Amino acid sequence: MESGQQLDWKNLGFGYHPTDYNVRCYYRNGQWGEWEVSSSDMITIPMASTCLHYGQESFEGLKAFRGKDGKVRVFRPEENAARMQHTSRGILMPELPTERFLEALDMVLHLNKDFIPPYESGASLYIRPLMIGLGKQVGVSPASEYMFLMFVTPVGAYFKSGFRPSPMAIMRGYDRAAPLGTGQYKVGGNYAASLRSGVLAHDKGYSAVIYLDAKEKLYIDECGPANFFGIRGKSYITPKSPSILPSITNKSLMQLAEDMGLTVECRPVHVEELATFDEAGACGTAAVISPILRVDDLDEDKSYVISKDGNPGPICTALYERLRAIQYGDYPDNHGWVRLYEDL
Numbered sequence: 583m584e585s586g587q588q589l590d591w592k593n594l595g596f597g598y599h600p601t602d603y604n605v606r607c608y609y610r611n612g613q614w615g616e617w618e619v620s621s622s623d624m625i626t627i628p629m630a631s632t633c634l635h636y637g638q639e640s641f642e643g644l645k646a647f648r649g650k651d652g653k654v655r656v657f658r659p660e661e662n663a664a665r666m667q668h669t670s671r672g673i674l675m676p677e678l679p680t681e682r683f684l685e686a687l688d689m690v691l692h693l694n695k696d697f698i699p700p701y702e703s704g705a706s707l708y709i710r711p712l713m714i715g716l717g718k719q720v721g722v723s724p725a726s727e728y729m730f731l732m733f734v735t736p737v738g739a740y741f742k743s744g745f746r747p748s749p750m751a752i753m754r755g756y757d758r759a760a761p762l763g764t765g766q767y768k769v770g771g772n773y774a775a776s777l778r779s780g781v782l783a784h785d786k787g788y789s790a791v792i793y794l795d796a797k798e799k800l801y802i803d804e805c806g807p808a809n810f811f812g813i814r815g816k817s818y819i820t821p822k823s824p825s826i827l828p829s830i831t832n833k834s835l836m837q838l839a840e841d842m843g844l845t846v847e848c849r850p851v852h853v854e855e856l857a858t859f860d861e862a863g864a865c866g867t868a869a870v871i872s873p874i875l876r877v878d879d880l881d882e883d884k885s886y887v888i889s890k891d892g893n894p895g896p897i898c899t900a901l902y903e904r905l906r907a908i909q910y911g912d913y914p915d916n917h918g919w920v921r922l923y924e925d926l
């Protein structure tokens with residue numbers, strides 16, 4: 583097995599790189615069992631498992647950052663635990679208590695500490711919690727057994743050639759989630775629904791699809807795997823919709839925007855408002871913020887230029903830098919967002 587020490591931190595992408603261990607736990611007879619530590623990155627499950635047939639699957643994504651001071655910080659893991667519980671309620675899986683989620687996190691970090699990239703690399707350790715329905719059944723009903731698993735993989739700095747705006751597309755022939763469907767839950771099924779349009783958009787040179795609300799196609803929902811926000815004057819404007827996934831990055835940016843004296847508006851955002859934004863971005867754990875250059879509404883033959891000079895705007899840049907600084911320990915954690923590890 584390759585040790586973390588030998589990795590070329592500077593040239594890591596956002597790919598899967600095996601690490602030493604992962605941790606697992608099974609839910610059987612109505613309760614979660616003990617942790618199992620595994621050095622295998624394979625799982626063996628019944629072929630009649632509900633996760634394989636009926637999409638009983640949820641996941642999370644968060645990161646650990648090594649600071650200049652050598653300490654390791656994980657950004658708001660309690661929020662991921664809570665969101666995973668929300669997803670469990672949504673697709674009838676058992677909830678993993680927050681204490682158990684944090685136990686898994688502490689364990690998986692200690693077991694793989696050599697894979698937490700050094701501060702200077704701009705890389706981080708991506709943490710992927712996952713829950714799947716097992717059971718042996720073919721009838722459509724929730725499983726009686728589940729597996730929770732947490733693995734980690736080191737990932738490179740998201741912006742290799744700098745923090746730059748990219749073009750995004752509206753593709754009216756595709757929806758990610760139904761108005762009262764599973765859009766607010768972090769389940770694989772939403773991703774299956776968005777793969778086709780996502781690949782089409784990439785082939786046309788766009789970094790992401792901006793989905794509109796599926797019912798009226800009037801309001802902005804979100805940007806593929808990230809939430810949307812726009813900046814107009816001194817306002818941070820982000821969509822409120824029952825079919826978007828509540829991003830922890832967005833929630834944090836709303837707080838930071840307020841800290842910086844901006845007004846936060848969380849409300850339906852009409853697609854034509856795109857013409858009025860001084861700046862806009864997609865936000866999520868992977869990139870923190872991906873500034874938007876331009877939005878092309880492909881079926882309407884309409885284009886909204888967001889960045890006039892091709893550069894990220896001052897507010898996007900300030901928000902991005904502030905959040906990154908908190909994650910790496912370069913700015914005080916005034917909101918108590920960071921889980922700090924002194925022994926990794």
Ligand SMILES: *Cc1c(COP(=O)(O)O)cnc(C)c1O
Pocket residue numbers: 643768804806807808809827828829830831832865866867868
């Ligand atoms: C995970 C996810 C996000 C981003 O959430 P963060 O908590 O900020 O990483 C946004 N949209 C979708 C659809 C997601 O699955």
